[in-house]
Amino acid sequence: MATRVGMEVSIAAAEAVKQANADIIAAYPITPQTHIVEHLSELVNDGELDAEFIPVESEHSAMSVCAGSSAAGARTFTCTSSQGLILMSEIVYAVASLRLPMLMILANRSLNSPLSIWNDHSDVMSVRDCGWIQVFMENGQEVYDHVFIGFRVAEDRNVIIPFMMNIDGFMLTHVIEPIGLLEQEVVDRYLPPFQPLYRLHPNNPVTMGAFGPPILFTEAKKAQDEAFNKTMPHIIKAWQEFGDLTGRYYHPIETYRTDEAKIVIITQGSLGETASIGIDMMREEKEPVGLVKIRLWRPFPFAELREAVKEAELVVVMDRAISYGGPGGPLAGEVRSALYPQESRPRVANFIIGLGGRDVAPEDFVQMVQQAKAQPGEWYEIYGVRE
Amino acid sequence: MDEYLDRLNIYASRLVSQKEYFVPGHRACQGCAEALALRLVAKTLGRNNIVACATGCMEIVSSPLPLTSWKVPWIHVAFENAAAVASGIESGLKALMRKGRLPRQKINVMAMAGDGGTSDIGLQALSGALERGHNMVYVCFDNEAYMNTGIQRSSSTPFGASTTTSPAGKVVPGQVTWKKNMPEITAAHNIPYVATACSSYPFDLMEKVKKAADIEGPAYVHILSICPTGWRIPPQLAIHAGRMAIETGMFPLYEVERGKYRLNIDLPELRPVEEYLRFQGRFRHLTPELIEKIQQRVREEYEKLKRKVEMTNED
Ligand SMILES: Cc1ncc(C[n+]2csc(CCOP(=O)(O)OP(=O)(O)O)c2C)c(N)n1
Ligand code: SF4
Ligand SMILES: [Mg+2]
Numbered sequence: 080m081a082t083r084v085g086m087e088v089s090i091a092a093a094e095a096v097k098q099a100n101a102d103i104i105a106a107y108p109i110t111p112q113t114h115i116v117e118h119l120s121e122l123v124n125d126g127e128l129d130a131e132f133i134p135v136e137s138e139h140s141a142m143s144v145c146a147g148s149s150a151a152g153a154r155t156f157t158c159t160s161s162q163g164l165i166l167m168s169e170i171v172y173a174v175a176s177l178r179l180p181m182l183m184i185l186a187n188r189s190l191n192s193p194l195s196i197w198n199d200h201s202d203v204m205s206v207r208d209c210g211w212i213q214v215f216m217e218n219g220q221e222v223y224d225h226v227f228i229g230f231r232v233a234e235d236r237n238v239i240i241p242f243m244m245n246i247d248g249f250m251l252t253h254v255i256e257p258i259g260l261l262e263q264e265v266v267d268r269y270l271p272p273f274q275p276l277y278r279l280h281p282n283n284p285v286t287m288g289a290f291g292p293p294i295l296f297t298e299a300k301k302a303q304d305e306a307f308n309k310t311m312p313h314i315i316k317a318w319q320e321f322g323d324l325t326g327r328y329y330h331p332i333e334t335y336r337t338d339e340a341k342i343v344i345i346t347q348g349s350l351g352e353t354a355s356i357g358i359d360m361m362r363e364e365k366e367p368v369g370l371v372k373i374r375l376w377r378p379f380p381f382a383e384l385r386e387a388v389k390e391a392e393l394v395v396v397m398d399r400a401i402s403y404g405g406p407g408g409p410l411a412g413e414v415r416s417a418l419y420p421q422e423s424r425p426r427v428a429n430f431i432i433g434l435g436g437r438d439v440a441p442e443d444f445v446q447m448v449q450q451a452k453a454q455p456g457e458w459y460e461i462y463g464v465r466e
Numbered sequence: 467m468d469e470y471l472d473r474l475n476i477y478a479s480r481l482v483s484q485k486e487y488f489v490p491g492h493r494a495c496q497g498c499a500e501a502l503a504l505r506l507v508a509k510t511l512g513r514n515n516i517v518a519c520a521t522g523c524m525e526i527v528s529s530p531l532p533l534t535s536w537k538v539p540w541i542h543v544a545f546e547n548a549a550a551v552a553s554g555i556e557s558g559l560k561a562l563m564r565k566g567r568l569p570r571q572k573i574n575v576m577a578m579a580g581d582g583g584t585s586d587i588g589l590q591a592l593s594g595a596l597e598r599g600h601n602m603v604y605v606c607f608d609n610e611a612y613m614n615t616g617i618q619r620s621s622s623t624p625f626g627a628s629t630t631t632s633p634a635g636k637v638v639p640g641q642v643t644w645k646k647n648m649p650e651i652t653a654a655h656n657i658p659y660v661a662t663a664c665s666s667y668p669f670d671l672m673e674k675v676k677k678a679a680d681i682e683g684p685a686y687v688h689i690l691s692i693c694p695t696g697w698r699i700p701p702q703l704a705i706h707a708g709r710m711a712i713e714t715g716m717f718p719l720y721e722v723e724r725g726k727y728r729l730n731i732d733l734p735e736l737r738p739v740e741e742y743l744r745f746q747g748r749f750r751h752l753t754p755e756l757i758e759k760i761q762q763r764v765r766e767e768y769e770k771l772k773r774k775v776e777m778t779n780e781d
Pocket of ligand 1: 500521522523524545546579580581582583584607609611612613614615620
C-alpha cells in the first residue's frame, strides 16, 4: 500500500500539505522553516496543489491571513520559527479564542538575543498558554503523518481548535529520512473536506470576535477552557483511526525500556532518538534507566505521565528552554505538577540542554544520569556549559 | 420640521436603499459622524459584503457580547491587521469557489480601520495587501486621533491639534507634525482606485464606495470622520465641520482612478482655514501666526493637488 522513500523532512511535510489539499498557505520565510514553504510554492506554481499561496509581508500578517481564510471556511496552513512566532503571537492567541482551526508547523529555533538560527524550544514555550493543541515530533514519519492528523483534529467539530506541530529546526527539518508515503485514497478516507460550523458568508451573517465586557468575559474564557479540556479523547480517537488505516499508532507519550526503571529520563522532540541510544548504553551497564517521550504538550497528558513513571525513584527532565527566575525548565514544571498529587513521588532533577543548536550526544545522557543520582534534592542546571 | 423630514424621506428613498447593514443600537457618542460614515458605507456595499474590522471606536461600539450592530458577516481579530484578515477572507473565498466547494457569486470583502489602525500600526499590513492586489475595499475612518483609547495623537492628527499625547502646552502648541498623506501613500502602490470622502457629502461618499467595490483589485477610500468628542465640538456641528474641512481646502475631496486625479469639489475660492479651526476645542489655543502657517500649507497642498489633476489628465 504505502511506499517508503528517502526524503528531506521539510519536503515530506510540504508533500503532506499537498495531499491534505490545503486551500490557503500564508507564510513568511525564516530559517529553518524555509524549505517547507519553498516547496509548497513550487507545488502551487506547478499546478500540483490547487491553493492560494499568499506571500505576506510579515508573520503577523501570515497569521492574520490565516485567521481570515479559516473564518471563510478554507483549509489553512502556515509555518514559521522563532522570531516569526513571537512576532505573530498576538494573533496566535486570537485565533485560538476565535476557534479558527488551522495547522501550523513550527520549526523550533531559539529566540534572540544573541541571534541564533539553531534549534531549541524557547520559541514554542513563549506561546505555551495560547490555547492551541501542541505536539512535539520525534522523526520525519511523525511529521508527515501529523499533517493529516493535525488538520483532522483541528477541524473536528468536537474540537475546532488550531493545531501546532513542533519539529526541531535542522535536527529534523533538514535531515533526509525514510518516509512511508500514503496513497491519496487513504488520505482522502482519513481526512474529509473541512466543513466549518460557522463561516463568514452572506447566506448566514455571523459576528466573530465581538468584544467581551466584564459581565461576559469570564464566561467566554470558561467556555474556551472547557472546550480545550474535552479535546483529549478526540485527539486519541484521531490517532487510533490513523493507526487502523496505516498501521502507525501514536499516543500522548511514548515509553522506551521503562519496565522496572528506577530512573526515567523525560524528553520532547527529536532528542528522544538520541536519548534512547544513551538508555541502551546504560542498560548494558545494568543501570535501570528508561525513557519517556512527551508527544502531546497541550493538552498535557498528566495521567499517562504518572502511569509511565510510577515505578521510578528519580526522574531526569530534559528541557530545551529556560524560564528565568522560575522553577527550572517549563517541562520540568509540568512534570512536577503532574507528580505533586501523589503520596509518594520520585525526585525530579532538571537539566536544560541543547540550547541554540548545542549538540547533545548519547554519552551526555549517561553523564547527566550519573550527576542526577549523585546530587540529592530538587534542582535545575544548564548542562554542558564551557568554562 | 415634520414636513421637512417627510420630504427628506421621500427624497432619500428614491436615491438610496433604506436597508441598513450597520444598524441602530450601537454605542457611538452623540453626533458621531464616524458612525454616520460607516452606516453609509455599509448601506452602499449591501448584503453581499464581508467586513474585517480593526480594533477602534467602530469595533467597540458595534459588538459588545452578546449584541451586534452588524447584519452582514463581520470579524474582528486585532488592531493592526484588518487588511491581512481581509486578504485571507478574499483568498479563502477565491480558492473555495475555484475548487467548487462554494457556489460562485460576487461577494465584496471590506477591511476597515481608524486612522491609527491605518496610518500607524496597520500601515505595513495595508501596504502588503495593496501590493499583493487582493480584490477588496479598504476604508479608513479618519477621525484624526486614537479616539477609542482617549484622544491620543496619531500620524493623521493635523498640525496644531491638541490631543492627550500632543497637548497644547506652555512651550509646545499641540501636534507639531503635519498630517500623514495616506491617500498619496496608497496611490503610490499603483492600485486602481483611491478616493477621499466625508460623511458631510453622503452622495459623493456612496458613489465612491460603490466605485471602489465595482473595480477589480484593491481600492482605498479615506473618509474624514468627524468626532465631536475628540475634536471638542458640539454634536450638532459635526456635519458643518465636515463641510468646512472641504470648503477651506483642509481636506480636499478627490479621486485617483487608474493614476488619473480628479477633484470632486473644486472650489474657485477656498474659505480661510480659520473658519474651520475656530469652533473646534482642539484648535482653540492656536495663535494667529500658527493659523497663518496652516493657511499657507493648505494653499500649497491644494495647488500641488491641482497640478496633479492637470498633469494626469493631459493628453
Ligand atoms: C497592538 C495594540 N496596541 C494598542 C492597542 C490599543 N488601541 C485600541 S484602539 C486604539 C486606537 C484606535 O485609533 P484609530 O485606529 O484611529 O480608531 P478610532 O478609535 O479613532 O476610530 C488603540 C491605541 C491595541 N488594541 N492593540
Ligand atoms: S469618540 Fe468620536 S469617533 Fe468614537 S464614538 Fe465617540 S464621536 Fe464617534
Ligand atoms: Mg482615529
